[in-house]
Amino acid sequence: MSGGRASRTRTKRQGKSAAAAKAVAAARGGRRDLSKIVVAVVVVVVVAAAVIGGVLFEQHKANVAAQTVIPARTVAGSAKYPVSIEKDATVLVGRPTAKITVDAYEDFECPICREFESQYFTSVERQLEAGTVQVRYHMLNLLDQSSVPAGYSSLSANMALAVATVAPDKFMDFHYSLYQKQPEENGPGWTQAQLLSLADRLGVRGTRFHQLVTGRTYYRQIQTNLDNASTNKALFQPSSNGSSGFGTPTIVADGTVVNWQSDTTWLADLVKTRYPE
Amino acid sequence: MDRARRRPVAVLGEGSLSRVLDLIGTACRLGLAAVWIGSGWVKAADPAQTVAAVRAYDVLPSGLVGPVAGALPLLELALGLLVLIGIGQRLTGVLSAVLLVVYIAGVAQSWARGLTIDCGCFGGGGRVTAAQTHYPQEILRDIGFVVLAGWLVVRPRSWWSVDGWLRRGRQDGRRQQVDAGPSPRPSVGRT
Numbered sequence: 001m002s003g004g005r006a007s008r009t010r011t012k013r014q015g016k017s018a019a020a021a022k023a024v025a026a027a028r029g030g031r032r033d034l035s036k037i038v039v040a041v042v043v044v045v046v047v048a049a050a051v052i053g054g055v056l057f058e059q060h061k062a063n064v065a066a067q068t069v070i071p072a073r074t075v076a077g078s079a080k081y082p083v084s085i086e087k088d089a090t091v092l093v094g095r096p097t098a099k100i101t102v103d104a105y106e107d108f109e110c111p112i113c114r115e116f117e118s119q120y121f122t123s124v125e126r127q128l129e130a131g132t133v134q135v136r137y138h139m140l141n142l143l144d145q146s147s148v149p150a151g152y153s154s155l156s157a158n159m160a161l162a163v164a165t166v167a168p169d170k171f172m173d174f175h176y177s178l179y180q181k182q183p184e185e186n187g188p189g190w191t192q193a194q195l196l197s198l199a200d201r202l203g204v205r206g207t208r209f210h211q212l213v214t215g216r217t218y219y220r221q222i223q224t225n226l227d228n229a230s231t232n233k234a235l236f237q238p239s240s241n242g243s244s245g246f247g248t249p250t251i252v253a254d255g256t257v258v259n260w261q262s263d264t265t266w267l268a269d270l271v272k273t274r275y276p277e
Numbered sequence: 278m279d280r281a282r283r284r285p286v287a288v289l290g291e292g293s294l295s296r297v298l299d300l301i302g303t304a305c306r307l308g309l310a311a312v313w314i315g316s317g318w319v320k321a322a323d324p325a326q327t328v329a330a331v332r333a334y335d336v337l338p339s340g341l342v343g344p345v346a347g348a349l350p351l352l353e354l355a356l357g358l359l360v361l362i363g364i365g366q367r368l369t370g371v372l373s374a375v376l377l378v379v380y381i382a383g384v385a386q387s388w389a390r391g392l393t394i395d396c397g398c399f400g401g402g403g404r405v406t407a408a409q410t411h412y413p414q415e416i417l418r419d420i421g422f423v424v425l426a427g428w429l430v431v432r433p434r435s436w437w438s439v440d441g442w443l444r445r446g447r448q449d450g451r452r453q454q455v456d457a458g459p460s461p462r463p464s465v466g467r468t
Contacts, residue, residue: 035443035447039364039365039368039439039440039443040365040368042365043359043364043365043368043369043372044368046355046358046359047352047355047356047359047372049355050348050351050352050354050355050356051348051351051352052348053351054344054347054348054349054350054351054352055344055347055348057347058324058343058344058346058347058348059344059347061324062343145332145339146329146332148328148342148343149339149340149343150339150342184325185325186324186325186326186328186329186332187325187328188343
């Protein structure tokens with residue numbers, strides 16, 4: 001039957017061209033795998049570039065921050081009153097005859113402490129010079145973890161205490177300078193080199209000073225002061241989520257915690273009370 | 278018939294079920310892209326907050342907090358872009374799912390340890406970040422995103438995707454080859 005043979009032949013031809021097509025497709029299959037590989041490589045390269053780029057950018061920011069020069073600010077009147085470091089690594093400034101004692105629990109990394117300092121520095125300084133007030137600075141490391149890398153709070157507090165030890169007349173300058181130029185919270189804190197540069201420009205240098213700094217002499221006492229303050233209920237203040245606890249800044253005037261954000265005349269009122277005309 | 282036998286297998290799927298599945302795939306892909314781009318954008322806009330958030334999980338050594346917080350925004354944006362254009366959907370689906378699982382694990386361990394985000398820096402009613410109490414919602418939300426990514430892993434097909442464009446290019450190439458075919462051989466008489 002010609003029809004049958006023709007159809008068988010047609011089938012055979014279809015079979016052969018199908019087989020041939022498969023062979024071509026197998027050769028072409030190399031291209032399919034290749035484009036899949038290229039896609040995979042593109043994805044991996046883009047993701048890796050993003051990760052590496054992010055890390056490098058963050059390091060670049062830290063490098064830029066490390067090159068900042070902390071301006072050296074001086075407190076002109078600080079020569080008018082004594083400054084001394086106490087055994088518990090707090091710094092007492094002001095004349096001993098002052099009737100009012102203010103305890104300032106602060107952290108150099110803390111932005112709200114900076115707000116307190118910029119808001120009240122002038123009035124506090126005026127009272128210090130007038131001899132009505134003594135201030136005890138408790139420099140703490142509550143926010144050690146807030147700098148990247150961690151540890152700026154301890155570093156700056158330790159160096160401030162070192163300044164108070166070797167050059168007490170420069171302590172107020174150093175303290176003021178650090179609050180005038182505070183590092184970004186959750187960012188790179190100032191490095192030891194930057195802080196040493198500031199101290200040097202303020203005139204604080206020498207072997208003993210460097211030993212106190214590199215030896216981290218006051219670190220343990222700073223931590224102890226923090227632990228004691230954190231558990232001292234008399235220092236607790238309410239926080240926005242309802243609970244109360246210790247935080248910085250805590251300003252205590254004659255034993256009571258001051259709400260300096262709402263009570264802006266707390267210092268003037270206190271002076272008026274203790275020094276009635 | 279002849280054409281039917283020679284049609285490449287991959288052209289299957291013109292049925293309405295496959296169209297619906299492609300639609301779902303497209304929705305998953307665009308949704309996942311929106312998640313990554315939105316999240317990456319927020320992170321990139323506030324690097325300090327990103328550092329604080331990474332630290333809040335309290336799971337990385339202190340030296341890694343900075344680099345991870347630096348890498349995450351760009352990683353999420355890059356992933357979002359790749360998912361958006363639909364290139365390597367299965368691979369980006371896998372990467373997305375892996376990253377989401379890492380996030381879920383971080384939130385879960387925060388929850389288990391009762392961690393709260395608390396900067397501790399305040400002054401008489403100033404800034405204390407409220408305690409993080411939305412752990413279950415966060416985990417559920419992230420699991421939802423994993424489902425989107427998982428769909429793309431299982432069925433990486435959607436409309437308007439680079440993958441689809443590449444696939445059509447390959448199919449057209451093969452079809453041209455098949456249609457052209459080898460030169461017909463005289464086979465009359467051969468068995």
